[in-house]
Amino acid sequence: MNKAKVLVVDDSAFMRKLISDFLSEDPRLEVIGTARNGQEALRKIEELKPDVVTLDVEMPIMDGLETLKHIMQQHPLPVVMISSTTREGAENTILALQYGAVDFIAKPSGAISLDLYKIKDQIVEKVLLASHANLQCMKRKSKIPIPPQKQYSKIESNEPIKTNTTKKKIVCIGTSTGGPRALQHVLSKLPETINAPILIVQHMPKGFTKSLASRLDSICRIRVKEAEDGELIQKGTAYIAPGGQHLQVKKIGMSLAVHLDESPARNGHRPSVDVMFESLCTLADYEKIAVIMTGMGSDGTEGLKQLKASGNTKVIAESAESSVVFGMPKSAIAANVTDEVVHLDKIADAIMKYVDA
Known part of the structure; x- marks a missing residue:
């Protein structure tokens, strides 16, 4: 059986170890390396050729969003973001999904989640799913839309939808x-x-x-x-x-x-x-x-x-x-x-x- 090769990227050594251990317990996955920041991740991707990357959103030197942009431009492959549930974390996660990440996992309690074991099955499932994602549609270059200069205000005063007319x-x-x-x-x-x-x-x-x-x-x-x-x-x-x-x-x-x-x-x-x-x-x-x-x-x-x-x-x-x-x-x-x-x-x-x- 061909195992899906995974690179785990997180600035916390504890989180890298925990995520790696969870994934390694599944016989369908093989953790082939870890990285502490985006710059190191890009070097490891070039060197190790992983099938999937788990990528922390918040990291020093090069954060997850910037790293993801480089990955999708240089070496498009399935990426699963690891995110906090703060407002900023949520906003950055949504941007990551627009930039091409396949999916994301929300940490249950902050940047270093001691209770990460609670979502162990979800982590394994999402990484496995990402390993089978349609890479061709991910490689298709799609421009991130520039917000339109609206010459009108969005309709706020629409009549509520009525239920007594036809069509x-x-x-x-x-x-x-x-x-x-x-x-x-x-x-x-x-x-x-x-x-x-x-x-x-x-x-x-x-x-x-x-x-x-x-x-x-x-x-x-x-x-x-x-x-x-x-x-x-x-x-x-x-x-x-x-x-x-x-x-x-x-x-x-x-x-x-x-x-x-x-x-x-x-x-x-x-x-x-x-x-x-x-x-x-x-x-x-x-x-x-x-x-x-x-x-x-x-x-x-x-x-x-x-x-x-x-x-x-x-x-x-x-x-x-x-x-x-x-x-x-x-x-x-x-x-x-x-x-x-x-x-x-x-x-x-x-x-x-x-x-x-």
Whole structure:
């Protein structure tokens, strides 16, 4: 069996030892080296040719973000970021995902987490998953968008979405590993005049989804925000489920509103794509455009089955070619619930085709 070769990068000797020990216990992984900072990491990558790198966000001499930029420019390979849950740590992690990191792991308690053993299985799982990531789509050079000079203010006074007229549309997107970068590609291409609200479940822990929403809002023409319980849903706005909470839709009078709860995780996920999709099944007077993108596993497939059975639903799946991890889209395609399978670059066009139909 070919083991995935891993380079562990962290400025803490304790953290390097702990992460290396966790990974080495799995027979599918081999830690071939460690590095104390970004400069040393770049030398070790050149010398050791690892398959995956775990990369601490906060380091002296050359931090994780700067190191990641060099890796993706010089030696593109799967990188898993190791991050603190501070506000700055979360913001830098979101930037790292936009720059090309496959995934991230949140330290449970600060830069030196003595209780890192609590997430040992998650560390091993994410590194293994990264070793199988679609390197070709990661190598594809994608410019980080420059925030547009808005000549208008984002629509804050939209009428809440009413439920008593015909031909109303609602877009719902589910994604996981590789999702933040995929969401950037899709949402940045949608016009601010889109005649539908957008609901998003991105598998991500508590403390990171607000930074994700803020980052996406800064580069998109539509408004992007972390969803709040009870708020009325508006056209031209994308609502991202907060980490650790399920996102559903409920009717309040003639309007639609966000409903968040901390009910049990579904198949290990909270927020769950299935839960979001299923909540839209009762909206008989809506046409639903459901999108399933890159991610491991099958979250979303059961929800898509129910959406298709409820009628008035078009389903777009991301293609294997552009998916960082072709798990969630593959599951939906295999279940025969998709209407289109398209490259990431074409998903926004496919959404608008159905919204404008």
